[in-house]
Amino acid sequence: MAFPTRDDLIDFVYEEARMLDDGRFDEWLDLWTPDSFYWMPLDYNQQDDRHVTSLLHEDAFMRKLRIERFKGERTFSQKPKTRCHHVLQRPFIDHRDDEKGEYTTHTSFHYVETRLDDQILLAATARHELKLIDGRLKITHKRVDLLNSDAAFGNIQMFL
């Protein structure tokens, strides 16, 4: 990949969501840079990811832990397992800097999570910060804002 085209960036975002839907979690973990964060704020417009509560703020270790836990024999909330389903709107390329190899996309999506007879539907927006490293796009930061982030939820078990 010389410089990623618009399609490359859009395809990346779609492919990331598909990995989660397909349960290809190890591939998914490999999409991230070592010092990257997955952030899901608790509050609309939240700027501080450390000194107020967030829903998720996960570094590489925590993401790996969550994935390994899914696989575990004694992971009771995952017996039976949760499955998820993303429907994405076409991502916008909000920022591109080919010189630095940095790109930002903005994607609206609907997310469905199901387990046993329960199914939840969430509306959300993802902001991906991507970096071109050795010819591959990697995620340095992903922020997911739930439309109703301040609502009372039951379990949300997967990554959106």
Next chain:
Amino acid sequence: MSRYASDRRAIEALVRPTEVHRDIYIDEEVFELEMKHLFANTWVFVGHESQTPGKGDYITTEIGTQPVIMVRHTDGEIRVLHNRCPHKGTKIAIDRAGNTGKFFRCPYHAWSFKTDGCLLAIPLRKGYKDTGLEESESVKGMAPVGAVKNYRGFVFARLNAEGPDFEDFFGQSLSSIDNMVDRSPEGRLEVAGPPLRYMHRCNWKMLVENQTDTCHPMVAHESSAGTAIELWEQMEKPEGTKKPMAMEVIAPFMSPYEFFENMGIRTWPNGHGHTGVHHSIHSDYSAIPGYFEQMVAAYGEERARAILGENRHNTVYFPNIMIKGPIQQLRLFKPVAANRTLVESYIYRLVGAPDMLLERTAMYNRLINAPTSMVGHDDLEMYERAQEGLHSDGLEWVNVQRLYAPDENFDEIAVENGTTERQMRNQFHAWTKYMTMTMGGDA
């Protein structure tokens, strides 16, 4: 068919020394009676004063299932009012927080009320001339709750006008709030952001009991805490690498039974109690640079050591909150229905202390108590399985027998083995007391 309404004998029969009847968790009528009696006779947490710092600032919340407004009146004191217009019942405010200025104005017909609830004005008031309005209940305005107490920033209310005195109700259990507040070099806490809101399809008491259930972490949370430890051990890292903050928070959940046995449980009268008398899962957190020095400067070394040496784990304030002094967290278990509970988890900033403490607190809240938490997921799974399982006719009773001793006296403070279910029994003892207190009939 009413099985329980105001029948104190029937209510008393639900609690035996070592077991309680399932109707305590699943029966709608028992739930209604809890709202009418238990949540009206006890001192229930409403909010923290820092949520309403300025005059006219308010929050809306519930005491049991009763909608209330906590507001800072023009005299600077905090009032708690029923959130109901005395005209036709409209809720006066529905946003979770706001500022109303000097008065509330009902959005339906514009009756207005001072921030202590008193009626201020009615448009076109002449329409009530000679109607006897002055003798009505409506003319009194928004009804205040029975009693309010601001204890070191924590606002509690009792719905009933008559009932136990605040100090008598809480007694020495207030030492846990004291310790949390004393951890600020300035002796002051401030709420940090909105709470997590986590809906549980189970009875509120399951959550309260879980706070002192020390035999579940290493079982229910093996998948998160156990896996975390495994991953950390497998990870390639330079010798002596410091555990990250997240590991410090999550790993102690896998501590063995002896750890929990030795930590101890203390119970106080009226259903209050705490785990972690001698040590707790919060004892071994890394020191935060600069904090101890600030504490010594504020309190002197001996007192600073005493404050920080107290590492209580979970303190339950009956009926429905838990606080963690060492990490400045409060969880409010709001009953919604017999099978529905809204859990709100708040965190507080220690005013004058380093921000890194708050960072750890926010991390704890997120990792352990969020709807997205790997630890919370397994707790909720257990509660919801129990709520469903209790409908089985295989057995009608729930066992609370661990380390039971005949003739337990809950009016006495006791310190026992940290795996005892005495605190659960203590809660049920208080449950019966405050359920039946206003039911009439002979005790």
